Amino acid sequence: PDGTARITQGKTSVLGAVYGPGDVEARRELPEKAAIEVSIRPPFGLDGPREREWERVIGGALSHIIITSLHPRTLFSVVLQIISDDGASLSVAFNAAVAALIDAGVELRCLATCACCSLLTSNQDGSEIQVVLDPTLEEQSRARSTLTAAFDMATGGILMCHTEGS
Numbered sequence: 001p002d003g004t005a006r007i008t009q010g011k012t013s014v015l016g017a018v019y020g021p022g023d024v025e026a027r028r029e030l031p032e033k034a035a036i037e038v039s040i041r042p043p044f045g046l047d048g049p050r051e052r053e054w055e056r057v058i059g060g061a062l063s064h065i066i067i068t069s070l071h072p073r074t075l076f077s078v079v080l081q082i083i084s085d086d087g088a089s090l091s092v093a094f095n096a097a098v099a100a101l102i103d104a105g106v107e108l109r110c111l112a113t114c115a116c117c118s119l120l121t122s123n124q125d126g127s128e129i130q131v132v133l134d135p136t137l138e139e140q141s142r143a144r145s146t147l148t149a150a151f152d153m154a155t156g157g158i159l160m161c162h163t164e165g166s
Contacts, residue, residue: 001079003104007096009134011086016096018104021074033068034076040093041081054162058094061150061160065098067107076106087136088116090148090162112159114150118143119165140164 001017008014021034028035038059040051058080066076078100080093094114101108118135120143122128132139140146145165152159 001100001104003100003102003106005096005099005103006083007092007099009088009092009095010136011084012089012092013083014089014092014096015081015083016093016100017079017081018076018097018100018106019079020076020104020106021071022077024073024075028075029073030068032072034066034071034074036063036066036068036076036078038062038078038080038097041079043082043085054090054093057090057160057162058097061094061112062097062101064159065108065110065112065152066101067109070107076101085137087138087140088134088148090114091116091134091150094148094150094160110152110154112150112152114148114160116146116148118146120144 001019003018006015024035036059038055040054078097082089091114098112116134118132118140120130120132122130148162150160
């Protein structure tokens with residue numbers, strides 16, 4: 001890899017690796033900018049719909065921070081291996097991707113960071129709501145909803161927003 005980073009938050013840990021800019025297949029080649037490919041590997045077993053969705057969401061956010069016009073007709077490949085998952089793994093994976101891009105020396109428009117929060121009800125009728133930052137897997141399973149958002153650290157703009165629940 002050209003750049004690597006391991007981010008651990010609580011009991012969640014993700015290893016990120018960046019390859020590129022490198023050669024790209026002709027069918028995926030973009031004439032005026034680099035293509036970005038994100039692959040997420042779960043801690044065990046095969047990747048599924050959740051990982052595919054996260055790959056799309058993270059890839060979209062990374063396309064806004066990488067200066068892709070500097071590397072036309074090439075590919076940046078970002079591989080994210082979830083080592084252990086105890087909640088907030090999408091935000092940890094995004095942060096690992098950004099740290100690996102920095103380690104690889106990839107030119108970025110801005111630095112970015114990601115955080116996760118869950119809304120939990122703290123009584124039987126659901127009238128009292130508690131916001132939990134960087135929830136554990138158990139807290140996420142009890143949550144009404146979970147929000148993961150990535151931010152452009154220069155402007156404070158939102159680069160990525162992903163919600164689960166109601």
